[in-house]
Amino acid sequence: MLLFTMLFTMRSLAYTRALLLALPLMGATCSLAQNPVFELAAKQQSAKVTIMAISVSVHHGYAGNREVYLADVELKGSSHQLAKVVDSYAASGVPIRRSILAERHVLEMRLIRDAECDTTGRDFFLGADDANLFDGATRAALQEKASAILPCFTAVHDATRLAK
Numbered sequence: 001m002l003l004f005t006m007l008f009t010m011r012s013l014a015y016t017r018a019l020l021l022a023l024p025l026m027g028a029t030c031s032l033a034q035n036p037v038f039e040l041a042a043k044q045q046s047a048k049v050t051i052m053a054i055s056v057s058v059h060h061g062y063a064g065n066r067e068v069y070l071a072d073v074e075l076k077g078s079s080h081q082l083a084k085v086v087d088s089y090a091a092s093g094v095p096i097r098r099s100i101l102a103e104r105h106v107l108e109m110r111l112i113r114d115a116e117c118d119t120t121g122r123d124f125f126l127g128a129d130d131a132n133l134f135d136g137a138t139r140a141a142l143q144e145k146a147s148a149i150l151p152c153f154t155a156v157h158d159a160t161r162l163a164k
Helices: 002-009 013-033 096-103 138-144
Strands: 044-059 067-077 080-089 108-111 152-157
Touching: 044 080, 044 138
Parallel strands: 080 152
Antiparallel strands: 044 067, 044 108, 067 080, 108 152
């Protein structure tokens, strides 16, 4: 009750509003860092990646850029798998050069597993023309995996390198 009285006896309405807005956050800020709802459980994994096709390429100007690839991914210590790789980067950044993709170079990438964007082979988008396909077997590979889940990974853009 004392706090309520103090709030309404203050002369500055702006100060009162700021205090009322901050009160619920005072107790919540300490618990956010320890709340498992906000923690990202997936860790970065090293992988060798060969891009088979570009699915979507979006450039938003100041909001950033995003490329979605169909790729052959080999995580360290596991076998090859067909996967969706999402590469988001700053508006001032540049995508992986198209010549690198067309020549099917193997890339070393740091990937983070993101099960929320998993898709099936049937639902993975490829354009009607073959301009963004770098491997002739891409459409056949997707048809083979039509009902299978393609795992989705988010790439750490600045950690992408040509494999040695």
